[in-house]
Amino acid sequence: MASPRPLALPPGVTESVFQKFIDRIADTLGSNNVIVVESVHDLPDGSYLEQPYSHDAFHIVDKDAFIASAVANPRHVDDVQHVVRAANEFGVPLWPTSLGRNMGYGGAAPRLRGSVVLNLGKHMNRILEVNVEGAYALVEPGVTFEQLHKHLVDNGLRTESDDPEEKKKDKLWMDLPDLGGGSVMGNTLDRGVGYTIYGDHWMCHSGLEVVLPNGEIMRTGMGAMPSPKATSRFWHGKPHEQPGNECWQLFPYGFGPYNDGLFSQSNLGIVTKMGMTLMPAPGGYQSYLITIPRGEDLAQAVEIIRPLRLQMIIQNVPTLRHVLMDAGILGKRSDYTLDDGPIDDAGLEAIAKKLNLGIWNFYGALYGPEFVRDAHWTAIKTAFSAIPGAKFFFPSDLPADQPHVLHNRHRVLQGLPSFEELKWIDWRPNGAHIGFSPVSRLNGDDALRQYELARTRAKEAGFDYMGTFTVGMREMHHIVEIVFDRRSAATRQKAHALMRSLIDECAANGWGEYRTHLAFMDQIAGTYNFNGGIQTRFNEVLKDALDPNGVLAPGKSGVWPKRYRELGLRGKL
Template identity: 45%
Template sequence: MSQALNKPPTTDELYRGYPKRLAEEAKYSKDRLLSHKTLPDSVPRQRGVRLPPDTSRETFDEAIAALQQELGKDNVVVNDKPLIDGWYLEHPNTHDAFHLVDQEDLVASAVAYPGSTRETQAIVRWANKYGIPLWPISMGRNLGYGGSAPRVPGSVVVDLGMRMNKILSIDAENASCVVEPGVSYFQLYEEIQKRKLPLWIDCPDLGGGSVLGNAIDRGVGYTPMGDHFANHCGMEIVLPTGELLRTGMGALPGKDGKDNPTWQSFQAAYGPYVDGIFSQSNFGIVTQMGMWLMRETGHQSYMFTFPRDEDFPAIVEAMRPLAQNRILGNIPQLRHIVQELNVTGLPKSHWYDKSGPIPRDVIREHSKQLPIGECSWVFYGTQYGDEASINTQLQLIKATFSSIAGTRFYLPKDLPDDHYIHSRAKVCSGVPVLRELDWLNWKPNAAHLFFSPITPTKGVDAQVVHDLNVKLHEKYNFDLFPTLCVAGREMHYITNIIFDRSSNDEKKRANALMRELIASAAAEGYGEYRTHLLYADQVAGTYNWGNGALLKFNETIKDALDPNGIMAPGRNGIWPKKYRGKGWEILGDENEKAVGGGTIAPKSKL
């Protein structure tokens, strides 16, 4: 049965599901997206089980049997079934749903489902015994960055979300919680509502991801607590040897065997602050984490529109003092008007039926028909506090943006109920949603890839990165969808590259575009804050001050903590000694060559 005919699961039925309040939206979103699909749900696999490097089938079978004995047979599953890309809430944990190379390339040999920290430790010790690489995931929903795919094909994916999905505590007075990796933003929000607590969560654009996983990958949200890793407090970590570590105040034992009462109150504790080395790294498996929550407050979302493409640097210059003086209440977004077309959920063919990027004059003509009218840039913001303070803040913001001729201001009440501003208003008040999936209807079999450099909040810097994007998207024949997440001194310039994963040509062009974007931005002094696993080596290599001092430092830590090299080799460009310099790094056009029958493989044996 095609997945398009299946009702997606609720959180009551499956921890990965959606809350009942979004039942109609989830069904509509799934059915509409899959209605554009021309690919079958799955095709016969060309290979058998993808074995771990330098592991015979006999050794693999022996190892799997031993792990099943430890965890239970149902909790260790060999990856010999059809590969199905699925849908956002029914995504695979065996490969990348948005595969940029062949679907069978970056695949797991098996998936293990620990139910506790103790079982996670058992998996790690097992991996050391058999020399099998692990690839831990929380829920695998970092779509656009590689999803669940292991960087080393044949690794065993450790899916922490399936059975480790408990909210361990919510402290209303302290405005904090402790969660396991499988707790989604949907799940945490619904529990807070069920308990009628005056607390907010901070969520990213989509609510189905892992609270813990997003934080340790340094993801962002849109309330004043939008820097997720900055608002974590205390972690429990299984190290690559199987030993257990607690960071922050958790390193101090509590009374009568309980957790220390200050574990979620103070981040650093005593001595070096080590938490950072476990973000965007492969130095351990985080099995629980404390997160700070926001006190419920008044709020008002709004938007500004700006008429001309060339207003871009002036808009950035206007935003900077507002952000640095903390007048902007949250982490706002500045988006190009083309984003207003694709968040309608209508396909590109509705707006433009020719090949090639949609021309600027066509975008402008269509924008005239939108509720906000003809414009080039759209700013979404939210202010917080009581009514008087919000009104004062808005007057200051209006006065600043009014220096740009033709600027218009809107509140949610000024726009139709189906306008995107209402989704932004929910996200910016801590309510997780699904609306952001709509832009995937832009192409059939749509997948996406993020290019995410950091720029200073200065017009001249932002213009350099924007111009690079415009030039290279035109060169490789892709539509440009830029979104800037704005802070006082920096902006995340996030480019969403949407491609048809059934097209080898589009995959090759997307790979080439991404490689050139990374190299060109780095040559101007701008680096990515996060990237797809296929470009981790290239991005890590751009941070090469001092003859690559940072990467060497990371490798020194890696070798000390993971002498057998079993923990997520290659994640974020950090390779253990066992793999390093043996052909696993992707630094050229290997991705393009792997599309259509090639393979991402080492150039020499381990």
């Protein structure tokens, strides 16, 4: 029987060499855990929970531009090591992914066409520990936010009830992004954010276990110091099976250079275990919405937010959401207008009035005992009352039987998984989206200039502006969602061109993206060009030293190993 032939081979890898690699890893992983992508019929776009591993489901370039040659599903760390060593022997590039559900950034697809996708999430999905005293979890790549939440509920550590008496029984909460189906590890390594007090996920991790490009295992931080149990004469296990140091998930730094950052948005190793801080139950909770009536009020709102956030009166990671983001959750575009052109100011005002929202809508939460929440709310409400026409809502102020985004944010802001944010992707027929996410100062003028720039360019390209300002401590992530018809080649091309222009214009203003889709990694890395691009050159030195064969995720975050730089692949799809 003939061996399956891949639709795409990695550059410089012959079919016979590729087949030897596939045979080698199939012997260890099992043939059912190694799938060769043979034809365009193997490229179904699937869905958020049934995402493809062969390609980018929300492609804005040709569907086979970011395509895998095969997908391998390791069952445990030994398998990962075996695949990495085989990749070095045969020169086959790998693209590790936890779950690949961040569809707006390319999903599970590889940056380098023909790479073998290493799907860590299919089998490696254990919650290895939840420690109540230390308030942390130790997880594998495939653990989802929903799964971790369920573990807390099943073990009596968390309730989903809004009954204050039931909430008193809570011991641990978790933070999560808008959608609960993503990987805890994957989101954290890509420096994603959530919305509680613990919303900076990378800040809240502690300790990694990493398979290095040569197949060796390293533990970072306090994990570099073995546990006394692991060094006893009774221990005969493998390194990745050894118990971790008791402070591994408690103190992230250990001794010497802090290595963890090398494995965030990088291609220097494959993370197989990660510690994640959990949130002790705060003793009280109240979500809220402040509607801000006019688009130009954005600058004043941000100026109000900054001191409140810096002083931790606003405790959590709040969001300023444009009305069309909320409208997309509550309906499709055709529910609001039959005009195919971008919605104008009058149209936005009509939608806001229909939905009892502002042009901007500020979602936040109060945590702690009632007297603490009351004091914070008084300060927040007083400050926002300076905006003429601002309105204030708790969930109890809205009909429980009528859909409203505040009901969903009420869940998310207390770490309860939700899938409501999937709805705005259907704003247009055959909906797909690309995320554009520049970072700026927490400054009203910057916010308004970014909004006007993004909205103007979107309008020129024929798209509605849909965006959110996610507020950190001293900066903002401006998440602009370009929603397009994935079945329209013309629309995909316009979305692609829009992204290219936004990247360049924002870079000219000093606004750089904090993560991006596969198609734009090289362009964005090129905007971080202080001193002749020293950061890229530094990353290349590290890459070539740690991964001389260039097998781990070539092109990830614009970092290319020497063998592919010499082929001139940077900047090419």
